[in-house]
Amino acid sequence: MKKPVLREVNDSMGFYALLALFGAIILIALGATYYMEHNGHWVTGMNNQIVWGMPHVFALFLIIAASGALNVSSIASVFGRYQYKPISPLSTVLAAALLLGGLMVLVLDLGRPDRLIVAMTYYNFKSIFAWNIILYNGFLAILVVYLWTQLDQTKNKYSKLAGFVAFFWRLILTTGTGSIFGFLVARQGYDAAIMAPMFIIMSFAFGLAVFMLVMFGAYKWTQRPLGDAIVRRLKNLLGVFIGAVLYFTLVFHLTNLYATEHHGVERFILMDGGIYTTLFWWGHFVIGGLVPLALLYLPQTGMKRSMIALASVLVILGGMAQLYVIIIGGQAYPLEMFPGMEVTSSFFDGVVGTYSPTLAETLLGIGGFAIAMLLVTFVARVLRLLPESLADDVVDPHHSKADA
Amino acid sequence: MTMQNTDQSRRKFLGTSAAAVAGVTIAPGVLLHTPAQARPVDQPATSAQRWGILIDTNQCDAGCNDCVTACQSENGWGSNETKSSPEQQAEWIRKVELKDPNTGYKQSLPVMCQHCETPPCVDVCPTGASMKRADGIVLVDKHICIGCRYCMMACPYKARSFIHETLTDQKTVAPRGKGTVESCTMCVHRVDDGGTPACVEACPGKNGKAMVFGDLNDPNSEISQRLKQYGGKQIRADLGLNPGVRYQGI
Amino acid sequence: MSFRRSIAGLPLIMAGLLALPLSTQAGDPPQVAKGKGDACVEPTDVMRRDHMDFLMHQRDDTMRQGIRTKKYSLNECLECHVQPDESGEVARIDSPDHFCSTCHTYAAVKVDCFECHSDLPKSMNKAAYKHKLTGDDMHHAGIQHEDISKGMLDAIVAGGESK
Incomplete structure (x- = not known):
């Protein structure tokens, strides 16, 4: 078996071009943030009905994907699949980078981002949000140690232990993220225990999709060999996760449909919610579910890199659509304070909330992606992160062409 | 600091005794601007009320x-x-x-x-x-x-x-x-x-x-x-x- | 230039940037507006050093427990230290003549209080005071002053009736 050799990427025009590109996007995002924070949130589409908007869709996507980006590391360390080991460090770094990107978006959308220190020093331990602050910071710390055990030959023996800790931590972390909504008893669209496991499954799919795109990009641009063995394993895994997300979505809505009290909100999301219905069926179900499943499994497209990459992109877009429906659709549906009554007021009671995202808040969200990608690019340059080769004989010595 | 403490305890003493006096002997109207049930300004709100x-x-x-x-x-x-x-x-x-x-x-x-x-x-x-x-x-x-x-x-x-x-x-x-x-x-x-x-x-x-x-x-x-x-x-x-x-x- | 070399230079640049503010020399200490009373609740040097702690402590007591003693109350500070000048105008927080701003501008310390708190004493709360620095057009662009003063008049009347 060839021993995989990890090597930093070289100085090249491409590397600097990537840094410049991501840097420029981040600068634009920071400009958008300054504009939002200087003026106040009146320049955004968010209001007192839809209190969480586009930044939260992006931030939650990134945070959920961060947990899922660790899949590859976890499979290698926790489940002992050695084939994934060479590429594991990238998985760990990507997880940390996505989390930082998501947190940046979340923090910069706060009404008082200048009070970040308050969020770090005043804790209300009954708040799932406060727990998440600890979970996110803890996850970052664990990832740093985990990466160390993965990259330092002398610390390699601890990588299994670190991998276990990281694996359980990320399950708790995504449970915490899902519970942000699961624990909201007041709103018809939330308040469901299934939110937590559903978010875990979503994390598997979203994180893996981002990971595959990053891996494809890194190996194409550094002109390092990337064999079909690892790609095939990962794309099959992605297919299973997409199916699992659809399954959880089905169970979630079926459960709600059985209870008459939830018919209103279900009707809203599934039938006459306008943009939310469109995003649910076309965005989440078709673009984020059926189409990538077909691309990954149909014999005509299933082994084409470009099609697998397209499927990954669609999973990301579908995931964003799904989160948009959950986060914004869930708020748009009016609170039911007086069941069975028609309600009107000057404060938009009984009315579907309106939200049209502005450029600034969307740019802030995109900036989160740019931060994550900038960090990965940077780390791949300064650390020996990526295997020189992921050709089939490096990934799996027992591999033969006949399997392919 | 000592001055401040003394001052505080003196205020507190005056406050409570005034309230007590008002409550026991004098008609509530004597406590000019604050009605009788008002809590003294230096006292915290308590769960006695909801x-x-x-x-x-x-x-x-x-x-x-x-x-x-x-x-x-x-x-x-x-x-x-x-x-x-x-x-x-x-x-x-x-x-x-x-x-x-x-x-x-x-x-x-x-x-x-x-x-x-x-x-x-x-x-x-x-x-x-x-x-x-x-x-x-x-x-x-x-x-x-x-x-x-x-x-x-x-x-x-x-x-x-x-x-x-x-x-x-x-x-x-x-x-x-x-x-x-x-x-x-x-x-x-x-x-x-x-x-x-x-x-x-x-x-x-x-x-x-x-x-x-x-x-x-x-x-x-x-x-x-x-x-x-x-x-x-x-x-x-x-x-x-x-x-x-x-x-x-x- | 290699990438590693270029990041090695970063700390130097950072150090240079940090040293910048130190090189500017401070001018004469500012003259703060006098209070209307004879003396403050604490000696001047104590107030200079500890006013933020007094205010912070009072803030939590008032906010969380409803303790409304006057000694370290922010409203009492304003009541005494924010006074109209000879022409009857009152310095607002964005003017360097405002009691708090004078020092805080000098020391370049941001005051967060007036993001939410009124910068006028309660006794002036109900009258529309002109801006000393900017005039009233700039700061309240779009607000109809007649409306505000009418609302305030109504409030005063309502307040009066309730007493």
Whole structure:
């Protein structure tokens, strides 16, 4: 078996071009943030009905994907699949980078981002949000140690232990993220225990999709060999996760449909919610579910890199659509304070909330992606992160062409 | 420091003895501007009281908005958000019109922060800015509010508003500003002074007031007596939050 | 230039940036507006050093427990230290003549209080005061002053009736 050799990427025009590109996007995002924070949130589409908007869709996507980006590391360390080991460090770094990107978006959308220190020093331990602050910071710390055990030959023996800790931590972390909504008893669209496991499954799919795109990009641009063995394993895994997300979505809505009290909100999301219905069926179900499943499994497209990459992109877009429906659709549906009554007021009671995202808040969200990608690019340059080769004989010595 | 301590204890002594003297020997009117039941300024609010408001919807006129305008002029909201869209403007209290689609029966009632005994907004707040005072008044400590809006997601009554723009010319009694969340304070500054919330004070009612303010812990208070006699309902009683604001006629 | 070399230079640049503010020399200490009373609640040097701690402590007591003693109350500071000048105008917080701004501008310390709190004493709360620095057009662009003063008048009347 060839021993995989990890090597930093070289100085090249491409590397600097990537840094410049991501840097420029981040600068634009920071400009958008300054504009939002200087003026106040009146320049955004968010209001007192839809209190969480586009930044939260992006931030939650990134945070959920961060947990899922660790899949590859976890499979290698926790489940002992050695084939994934060479590429594991990238998985760990990507997880940390996505989390930082998501947190940046979340923090910069706060009404008082200048009070970040308050969020770090005043804790209300009954708040799932406060727990998440600890979970996110803890996850970052664990990832740093985990990466160390993965990259330092002398610390390699601890990588299994670190991998276990990281694996359980990320399950708790995504449970915490899902519970942000699961624990909201007041709103018809939330308040469901299934939110937590559903978010875990979503994390598997979203994180893996981002990971595959990053891996494809890194190996194409550094002109390092990337064999079909690892790609095939990962794309099959992605297919299973997409199916699992659809399954959880089905169970979630079926459960709600059985209870008459939830018919209103279900009707809203599934039938006459306008943009939310469109995003649910076309965005989440078709673009984020059926189409990538077909691309990954149909014999005509299933082994084409470009099609697998397209499927990954669609999973990301579908995931964003799904989160948009959950986060914004869930708020748009009016609170039911007086069941069975028609309600009107000057404060938009009984009315579907309106939200049209502005450029600034969307740019802030995109900036989160740019931060994550900038960090990965940077780390791949300064650390020996990526295997020189992921050709089939490096990934799996027992591999033969006949399997392919 | 010593001077300060002495001064504090002296004030405290004077305060308590004055209250005692007033209570025991002299008529309450002697304590010039503060009514007899007002807590001394240096004493914290305690759980001996639980403040509440009872709203009789039968007395509440659909065309009347007096509680809302009284709250606006007391707390200074409703006119100084000039850039925010109507969807973005704060409302501490609003009149809600109900109509039963089957019978056509109509009702009108004010809805504001319900001052829950177990407030979801307090549970979810990451920093503890969303808080409940010992006497049951639910407030936002804007000093440590980071503007995450999770409390607004959690509130079943849509009682909270986020401030979307820079504000000036706030009322001294009601600080409010950009990037923080706010809601009805039950006019805590008036309550601490032995007074009544502005909405309750302003309510003309149809034949007698539609709103009563008082101590739910005191069985002899008007609010407790009325609740005992006629009962009172909670909005979304299914959530078990035990709000301090109760309704009759819904 | 290699990438590693270029990041090695970063700390130097950072150090240079940090040293910048130190090189500017401070001018004469500012003259703060006098209070209307004879003496403050604490000696001047104590107030200079500890006013923020007094205010912070009071803030938590008032906010969380409803303790409304006057000694360290922010409103009392304003009541005494924010006074109209000879022409009857009052310095607002964005003017360097405002009691708090004078020092805070000098020391370049941001005051967060007036993001939410009124910068006028309660006794002036109900009157529309002109801006000393900017005039009233700039700062309240879009606000109809007649409306505000009418609302305030109504409030005063309502307040009077309730007493």
